[in-house]
Amino acid sequence: MADALRDKRSGLAPCDFDSVALDTHIGRVRGLEALPVRSDLSAYDCRNNRLAQIGLELDGFAAAVAQASERHGAERVGVFMGTSTSGILETELAYHRRDPATGALPPGFRYAETHNTFSLADFVRRYLGLRGPAVVVSSACSSSAKVFGNAARMIAAGVCDAAVVGGADTLCLTTLYGFHSLELTARGPCRPFDAQREGISIGEGAGFALLERVEARTAAHARLLGVGDSCDAHHMSTPHPEGLGAQLAMRQALQSAALSPADIDYVNLHGTATRTNDAAEDRAVSALFDAATPCSSTKGATGHLLGAAGITEIIISLLAIEHGLMPGSAHTRQLDPSMGCNYLIEPRPARVRRALSNSFGFGGSNCSVVLGAAG
Amino acid sequence: MRAFVEGIGLVGPGLSGWRASRALLAGDAAYQPAPTSVAASALLPAVERRRAGMPVRLALAAGIEAIEGAGCDAATLATVFTSSDGDCDNVHAMCESLATPERQISPTRFHNSVHNAAAGYWGIATQCRAPSTSLCCHDASFAAGLLDAASQVAMSRSPLVLIAYDHPYPPPVSAMRPISASFGAALVLSPQAGAGAIALLDIEFEARQAAASRMADAGLEALRSGVPAARCLPVLAALARGTREPVLLDLAPHSHLRVTVTPCA
Numbered sequence: 300m301a302d303a304l305r306d307k308r309s310g311l312a313p314c315d316f317d318s319v320a321l322d323t324h325i326g327r328v329r330g331l332e333a334l335p336v337r338s339d340l341s342a343y344d345c346r347n348n349r350l351a352q353i354g355l356e357l358d359g360f361a362a363a364v365a366q367a368s369e370r371h372g373a374e375r376v377g378v379f380m381g382t383s384t385s386g387i388l389e390t391e392l393a394y395h396r397r398d399p400a401t402g403a404l405p406p407g408f409r410y411a412e413t414h415n416t417f418s419l420a421d422f423v424r425r426y427l428g429l430r431g432p433a434v435v436v437s438s439a440c441s442s443s444a445k446v447f448g449n450a451a452r453m454i455a456a457g458v459c460d461a462a463v464v465g466g467a468d469t470l471c472l473t474t475l476y477g478f479h480s481l482e483l484t485a486r487g488p489c490r491p492f493d494a495q496r497e498g499i500s501i502g503e504g505a506g507f508a509l510l511e512r513v514e515a516r517t518a519a520h521a522r523l524l525g526v527g528d529s530c531d532a533h534h535m536s537t538p539h540p541e542g543l544g545a546q547l548a549m550r551q552a553l554q555s556a557a558l559s560p561a562d563i564d565y566v567n568l569h570g571t572a573t574r575t576n577d578a579a580e581d582r583a584v585s586a587l588f589d590a591a592t593p594c595s596s597t598k599g600a601t602g603h604l605l606g607a608a609g610i611t612e613i614i615i616s617l618l619a620i621e622h623g624l625m626p627g628s629a630h631t632r633q634l635d636p637s638m639g640c641n642y643l644i645e646p647r648p649a650r651v652r653r654a655l656s657n658s659f660g661f662g663g664s665n666c667s668v669v670l671g672a673a674g
Numbered sequence: 675m676r677a678f679v680e681g682i683g684l685v686g687p688g689l690s691g692w693r694a695s696r697a698l699l700a701g702d703a704a705y706q707p708a709p710t711s712v713a714a715s716a717l718l719p720a721v722e723r724r725r726a727g728m729p730v731r732l733a734l735a736a737g738i739e740a741i742e743g744a745g746c747d748a749a750t751l752a753t754v755f756t757s758s759d760g761d762c763d764n765v766h767a768m769c770e771s772l773a774t775p776e777r778q779i780s781p782t783r784f785h786n787s788v789h790n791a792a793a794g795y796w797g798i799a800t801q802c803r804a805p806s807t808s809l810c811c812h813d814a815s816f817a818a819g820l821l822d823a824a825s826q827v828a829m830s831r832s833p834l835v836l837i838a839y840d841h842p843y844p845p846p847v848s849a850m851r852p853i854s855a856s857f858g859a860a861l862v863l864s865p866q867a868g869a870g871a872i873a874l875l876d877i878e879f880e881a882r883q884a885a886a887s888r889m890a891d892a893g894l895e896a897l898r899s900g901v902p903a904a905r906c907l908p909v910l911a912a913l914a915r916g917t918r919e920p921v922l923l924d925l926a927p928h929s930h931l932r933v934t935v936t937p938c939a
Contacts, residue, residue, distance in 0.1 A: 374881030374929075383788065383789070387765070390765070390769055390847065391769055391772050391773075394769040394770060394772065394773040395773045397773075397846060402845060402846050403846050403849065404846045404847070404849070404850065408850060409850075410847060410850040410851045411812060411850075411851065415758070415759065415810070415812050415851075416759075416760070416789050416810035417758075417810045417811050417812040417815075420811075420926075421812070421926065424926060430881045430928060430929065431879075431881065431929075432818070432821060432879055432925065432926070432929070433811070433818075433925075433926045434809050434810070434811050434818040434821075434822065435809065435810045435811070436807055436808065436809060437788070437789030437790060437808055437809070437810055438788075438789070438790040438793065438806075438807060438808045439788040439789075439790055445807060448805075448807075449807065449822055449825075452822075452825040452826060452828075452829045453821075453822075453825050455825075455829055456675055456824075456825040456828050456829060458675075458821070458825065458879050472772045472777065473768060473772065473779075473784070473787060476772060476777050476778075476779050476784075477768075477779055477781075477783075477784030477785075477787065478784070480778070480779050480780060480781045480784055481781045481784065481785075527805075528805045528806070528807070529803050529804070529805060530793065530794075530797035530802060530803050530804065530805075530806050531797060531803070532797035532798060532800070532801045532802055532803050533797075533798070534798070535722075535725075535785040535786070535791070535794045535795070535798075536781070536784075536785040543803070544803055547803055551805075660788070660790070661785050661788045661790070661791075661794065662785075662788055662790040662791060662793050662794025662795075662797070662808075663794055663797050663798075664790055664793065664794070664806065664808075
């Protein structure tokens with residue numbers, strides 16, 4: 300991922316998902332169709348849990364969780380997952396195969412283990428053999444950022460000693476046709492903050508992090524410094540034009556981190572590439588941060604991962620800190636001249652001590668997370 | 675973790691508000707099931723009132739009753755929404771449309787499909803910009819919501835409203851996921867006892883299996899076991915009785931919440 304950000308690579312390509320005939324670009328994970336979940340959890344087999352399983356096995360993550368589980372006890376490790384559509388694709392496809400006489404869904408359809416929003420946390424908890432509290436936050440595109448707040452509170456309250464946080468969202472008909480119905484999908488790859496931007500590119504992804512208290516053993520690891528969340532109280536699918544809710548989330552994240560805007564070296568924007576999101580977010584960021592603070596959206600590289608956008612961009616912010624690299628903005632050609640923030644089109648090598656990541660969703664749900672280097 | 679109950683809201687089959695249902699929850703009056711009746715909230719602007727589905731109505735009715743009872747300001751109170759299945763009518767209608775050759779779904783259906791739709795409509799109705807979360811834990815969604823709410827009250831030292839709601843799927847999903855009725859319940863929880871505090875809840879997560887508390891009345895027990903959000907009924911019954919008692923709520927497999935209800939004098 301760090302190399303891809305340095306090279307400004309993008310995973311977006313013309314839509315070839317299932318039987319979908321829409322003129323749009325997507326970020327599809329190749330080969331998922333041939334990678335079922337672990338056989339003892341086959342009841343949970345669906346595209347969303349398949350992608351979650353791949354994520355859990357990358358970078359030694361499952362092994363690190365196993366060590367934490369051994370250290371603290373499996374009942375002291377919680378699971379806090381974000382997803383928007385979970386395994387709804389299974390239900391969508393089952394509706395294509397209803398019994399012509401009775402209307403019944405086909406045999407083998409499993410609702411609780413696939414479609415239900417909790418399926419992801421249930422799967423992850425079982426996959427990792429954990430016995431602490433488990434829950435899904437499903438607040439559209441802020442879901443897997445908000446889970447950092449739930450987990451941090453549960454650790455602070457002494458209910459858990461460690462927490463697996465993150466999320467997964469995968470391609471489905473609901474989001475592809477739904478965003479299309481709102482005229483929010485771009486034809487070509489999405490171009491965040493571009494003067495000619497015309498909407499989002501939908502992608503899929505899964506990402507995870509292990510949270511533990513700061514102590515001698517964990518002192519060398521990156522820090523979760525603060526989480527802020529708010530509501531727009533404005534409209535179900537359009538952000539507040541001045542980004543009032545977004546401002547409030549960023550202020551609260553900084554407040555909970557006991558930091559001021561000047562302490563932030565880089566802002567990873569929600570930056571979906573819709574006309575309204577980018578304009579409102581620019582106003583919110585400009586109202587809060589010095590005009591020189593570098594910002595960028597990485598959705599030109601990944602697409603909009605919806606419920607998995609938060610964890611993905613928090614991981615990107617952590618990579619920015621670890622590698623000293625502020626990501627650029629793949630596919631953005633000409634910056635919208637009305638934007639006030641210091642938007643990076645090209646990646647910039649620079650020391651990043653602290654980063655703030657924004658995630659905003661339908662229903663006016665906003666979340667900002669502040670991350671920092673060790674020490 | 676501890677939190678004081680400052681206000682209660684309730685809407686369900688034969689349950690028209692906490693005040694009206696208190697005697698039957700306490701076992702002092704007979705429970706008569708009747709279809710859940712709830713109007714769209716007058717707090718919503720006309721467009722949103724038209725667009726709001728039954729789950730949104732349930733959440734708003736229960737939440738507003740609890741807040742009015744607590745004498746809180748809805749515009750500043752943090753919210754925790756929890757539901758097993760969200761807007762099932764809407765999911766069904768979308769899946770039907772997506773199974774046609776045209777695959778056309780309406781923008782309103784799409785934005786109503788997010789699990790946090792109730793939170794979105796709540797924000798528009800109350801003009802509240804305070805933190806809000808929308809949770810799911812399948813059958814244990816109420817218990818997971820209560821645990822999260824308790825951790826928020828403990829950490830933020832601020833009150834909030836917890837709102838649990840569920841509404842049945844129509845066929846064909848109802849065959850796989852039967853939910854017996856429409857139900858909503860809400861608790862205003864606070865770190866300090868206000869003048870009208872109803873009870874103190876001591877809430878502990880326990881990582882072992884235990885038998886969940888049940889309702890003595892057969893009709894209320896059928897409701898408790900038939901609707902995920904109605905798993906809160908034993909807590910409401912303890913609050914209605916006004917006696918000190920422990921309530922056990924199932925959580926994810928092999929765990930539960932122990933909720934000790936202590937009435938305020």
